[in-house]
Amino acid sequence: MIKGVIFDLDGVLVSTDEMHFNAWKKLADELGIDKFTKEDNKRQKGVSRMNSLDVVLSKGNRIYTEEEKEELAERKNTYYKELLEELNENGILPGAKECLKMLRQKGILIGIGSVSKNAPLILERTGLIHYVDKISCGLDITRSKPDPQVFEVAADKLGLKYEECLVVEDSFAGVVAGKAAHMKVLGIGTEYKQLRADYEAPGLWADINWEVILEE
Numbered sequence: 463m464i465k466g467v468i469f470d471l472d473g474v475l476v477s478t479d480e481m482h483f484n485a486w487k488k489l490a491d492e493l494g495i496d497k498f499t500k501e502d503n504k505r506q507k508g509v510s511r512m513n514s515l516d517v518v519l520s521k522g523n524r525i526y527t528e529e530e531k532e533e534l535a536e537r538k539n540t541y542y543k544e545l546l547e548e549l550n551e552n553g554i555l556p557g558a559k560e561c562l563k564m565l566r567q568k569g570i571l572i573g574i575g576s577v578s579k580n581a582p583l584i585l586e587r588t589g590l591i592h593y594v595d596k597i598s599c600g601l602d603i604t605r606s607k608p609d610p611q612v613f614e615v616a617a618d619k620l621g622l623k624y625e626e627c628l629v630v631e632d633s634f635a636g637v638v639a640g641k642a643a644h645m646k647v648l649g650i651g652t653e654y655k656q657l658r659a660d661y662e663a664p665g666l667w668a669d670i671n672w673e674v675i676l677e678e
């Protein structure tokens with residue numbers, strides 16, 4: 463029996479993926495890396511900022527020191543945060559708000575499991591913060607998805623057993639993380655068919671059989 467649903471943020475509740483890509487693209491252009499594309503961006507979904515930077519740098523041919531990498535990641539985050547200033551409730555993905563409302567009405571607890579250190583800011587800017595009970599994000603963890611830590615912390619904060627939680631994810635790393643936390647996973651988004659989650663749907667707007675999922 464599911465008592466809590468833990469939502470990934472980027473690509474599940476909010477369309478920040480385009481902003482991440484544009485910020486990384488700007489950095490790549492500054493570094494003279496012209497081979498970084500949207501296809502590479504798919505491998506950045508759900509993984510940490512530093513691992514995402516490695517994806518960009520792997521498309522160039524220079525080796526960077528750890529100190530340089532820290533500066534580059536910080537620079538990308540500055541560009542990303544500039545883009546986030548434009549974010550408001552229009553950035554909420556179709557069906558997301560209605561889904562949160564419906565689950566809360568059923569007495570289900572709502573958690574966030576995002577590796578983004580900007581998750582609290584994003585929730586504030588979109589107003590989604592009002593539908594969330596507990597946030598587990600990049601600021602709470604030492605290991606990124608596919609490690610289960612971000613979801614375990616979310617369940618702990620909600621006061622639930624791991625098997626009482628359902629994870630909603632759009633990334634491969636996130637589905638692996640949810641499974642590793644012994645949680646059921648609903649895979650959504652553009653790649654949902656490839657995610658190998660327990661349940662799947664193209665988006666939260668779709669006709670999802672919540673009665674069955676929550677009873678499991």
Ligand code: B16
Binds near residue numbers: 470482507539578
């Ligand atoms: P930040 P999620 C993830 O968010 C993004 O999918 C991923 O592309 C990004 O690198 C990561 O957050 C870190 O974000 O730089 O803001 O700390 O999908 O886990 O909500």
Ligand code: MG
Binds near residue numbers: 470471472508631
């Ligand atoms: Mg995501």
